[in-house]
Amino acid sequence: MAKSKTMTKPRAAKKGKKATTGTATGSRKVKAAVTSAAGAADTLGTTPVSVNPVTSEREPKAQPRTSAQIKSQTQTQTQTKSEAKLINSHQKQAETAALSPSVAVSAPVAAAPATARPGKSELFARALKAHQTGNIDEAISLYGAVLRQNPDQPDVWNNLGVALRRSKRLDASLMAYRRAAELRPGNAGLWSNMGNCLREMMRFDEAAAAHAKALELDASIKSHPFNAGLVYRDTNRFDQAIAHFDAALAIDPDYVDANWDKALAQLAMGQFDAGWAGYETRRKLADNPIRPLESVPEWDGKTDLRGKRLLLRAEQGFGDMIQFARFVPLVAKKAAHIILECRGELIPVMRTVSGVGTIVEKGAKLPPFDLHVPLLSLPYVLKINAPDLHRISTDPYISAPKGKQARLSPPAGTVLKVGLIWAGKLNPRDRSCPLELLLPLMAQKGASFYSFQVDDRRGDIAKLGAGALITDMGDHIHDFGDSAVLMRDMDLIITIDSAPAHLAGALGLPVWMLQLYTTDWRWMVNRADSPWYPTMRIYRQLSPGDWQDAIGYLKQDFDVLLQARLREILK
Numbered sequence: 001m002a003k004s005k006t007m008t009k010p011r012a013a014k015k016g017k018k019a020t021t022g023t024a025t026g027s028r029k030v031k032a033a034v035t036s037a038a039g040a041a042d043t044l045g046t047t048p049v050s051v052n053p054v055t056s057e058r059e060p061k062a063q064p065r066t067s068a069q070i071k072s073q074t075q076t077q078t079q080t081k082s083e084a085k086l087i088n089s090h091q092k093q094a095e096t097a098a099l100s101p102s103v104a105v106s107a108p109v110a111a112a113p114a115t116a117r118p119g120k121s122e123l124f125a126r127a128l129k130a131h132q133t134g135n136i137d138e139a140i141s142l143y144g145a146v147l148r149q150n151p152d153q154p155d156v157w158n159n160l161g162v163a164l165r166r167s168k169r170l171d172a173s174l175m176a177y178r179r180a181a182e183l184r185p186g187n188a189g190l191w192s193n194m195g196n197c198l199r200e201m202m203r204f205d206e207a208a209a210a211h212a213k214a215l216e217l218d219a220s221i222k223s224h225p226f227n228a229g230l231v232y233r234d235t236n237r238f239d240q241a242i243a244h245f246d247a248a249l250a251i252d253p254d255y256v257d258a259n260w261d262k263a264l265a266q267l268a269m270g271q272f273d274a275g276w277a278g279y280e281t282r283r284k285l286a287d288n289p290i291r292p293l294e295s296v297p298e299w300d301g302k303t304d305l306r307g308k309r310l311l312l313r314a315e316q317g318f319g320d321m322i323q324f325a326r327f328v329p330l331v332a333k334k335a336a337h338i339i340l341e342c343r344g345e346l347i348p349v350m351r352t353v354s355g356v357g358t359i360v361e362k363g364a365k366l367p368p369f370d371l372h373v374p375l376l377s378l379p380y381v382l383k384i385n386a387p388d389l390h391r392i393s394t395d396p397y398i399s400a401p402k403g404k405q406a407r408l409s410p411p412a413g414t415v416l417k418v419g420l421i422w423a424g425k426l427n428p429r430d431r432s433c434p435l436e437l438l439l440p441l442m443a444q445k446g447a448s449f450y451s452f453q454v455d456d457r458r459g460d461i462a463k464l465g466a467g468a469l470i471t472d473m474g475d476h477i478h479d480f481g482d483s484a485v486l487m488r489d490m491d492l493i494i495t496i497d498s499a500p501a502h503l504a505g506a507l508g509l510p511v512w513m514l515q516l517y518t519t520d521w522r523w524m525v526n527r528a529d530s531p532w533y534p535t536m537r538i539y540r541q542l543s544p545g546d547w548q549d550a551i552g553y554l555k556q557d558f559d560v561l562l563q564a565r566l567r568e569i570l571k
Helices: 120-132 136-149 154-166 170-183 188-200 204-217 223-234 238-251 256-268 272-284 318-332 344-350 375-381 386-392 435-443 456-463 480-488 499-507 548-570
Strands: 030-035 041-043 075-078 085-088 096-099 309-313 337-342 358-361 371-374 416-421 447-451 470-472 492-496 511-515 536-540
Touching (some): 120 136, 120 154, 154 170, 154 188, 188 223, 272 375, 318 344, 318 375, 337 344, 344 480, 371 375, 416 499, 416 548, 435 456, 435 548, 456 470, 492 548, 499 511, 511 548
Parallel strands (some): 309 337, 337 358, 416 492, 492 511
Antiparallel strands (some): 030 041, 030 096
8 A cells, every 4th residue: 555755753673583493303314394383394393202302412423304295485595504495484583493303203193092102202202203294283283292200301302482472472482492491491492483473572681681692501503693683684683684694694694594684684774775685595495485496597687788678577565576577677778668567456557557568467378578687687687776776767657557546525614635555565574553552543524535455454443433434435445446547536545564555656646654663675764755756655563562652653743734734625
């Protein structure tokens, strides 16, 4: 949705970290990564349950092993110290687990007959297998059965914490980690895992302390400084985040996740030269959506495009595509013909971007082309710096499609029509603002509100009994072209960080955006405006999860705007 231009007093942010997991004992140990719901690779302890708690936390190197059904948005990587594979995403948390070959995990074990009671080792093996194959609820149940038989098993408590965190039962996960730490306080991976959980709970000070403990115990595992850096990233202390990412890269220069998050931190700080170069690391992420095209050369920004057909490849989400479409006119001046690949919902508005010759829906057969480049690589190959961005972002670059008209019937006395978006997708984090917090905006006469929600959160209007205050436009929106037409008839867009915010900004409309405390790189820090959209104002949370101040500042500005419009009518 869209944003606007009022200012809030910028505030500094806090810090955050990530974690690894428990360690196993025995003559030989192997670690396995299991992806959490947040995208982090959690370490699973695999010490046989018949063994007493271990005192030594250091392990010999072992052969890496990964889970068969890991679902993650990031790249799997080899961890040098523990030889664990970590799967991390942009919002990932690297948590590691130790697997002992003495525990058989070849296949799920059928439930034992009622007359037979499975042994602790058998239950643990079944729990571990269920965990590795993504049967998290079953794993939680089986870990619980093991612990009821013998509660003094730190690896089992750790694994239970990993599974509970993956299922978003964070309070229970933290309890399990604390029980494991009581039994094995010297395990660095366990403290790192605990820090991951605390970070996800937005208990950043405690998360930082847990990661500091992990680093004190063992700073040689790359995920430990990386996870710690995530705490600083999430609290907008990007310089400290970069220092921790650099520490991880000193251990493994090819650590994809550290290179990726470092690049985003650099972009958030306005370090565009280094940031755009590092942004290319996204190509190595496991969830990279760029279509592979090896038969035709990729444009490097140097090859002469005169007489050439250049394909701009689709990637990332709707908002990213809208944001980076501003660079299309620049490259269109260099090429004979531009072919733009994008998702179908974007086609109506992408047709309006200057320089676009042919539109191809993502996944469809491509027309002939001479060179190609991902759309989000354009600022890198074009060497876009801060002055360049300021220069090219001054004017709207998307228009509402022709041939469509909004049919609004605002109540008599309306002087301000406001488009509203309060909820979005949960990934990488929930950016939504409860609709009830915005109802005070609607207390005054003269403003009419229109919902641009197109998902099940449209139902929030009825739940709150706000149908007399908000007109639901969801039935009229089928693509971004429809949204653009309706937005064009608005005086203001109030939105969370979402694709419609980018659309409103690209249209050059006044857009006021409510921003989480943990900022996305593109909105940078400590500023109420945006280098991407000059008509945008940003209202930031001043503390994690608290919308009170942000909405308070927005309401003040809204009241001023509304009163100004009313005075104009009276003149």
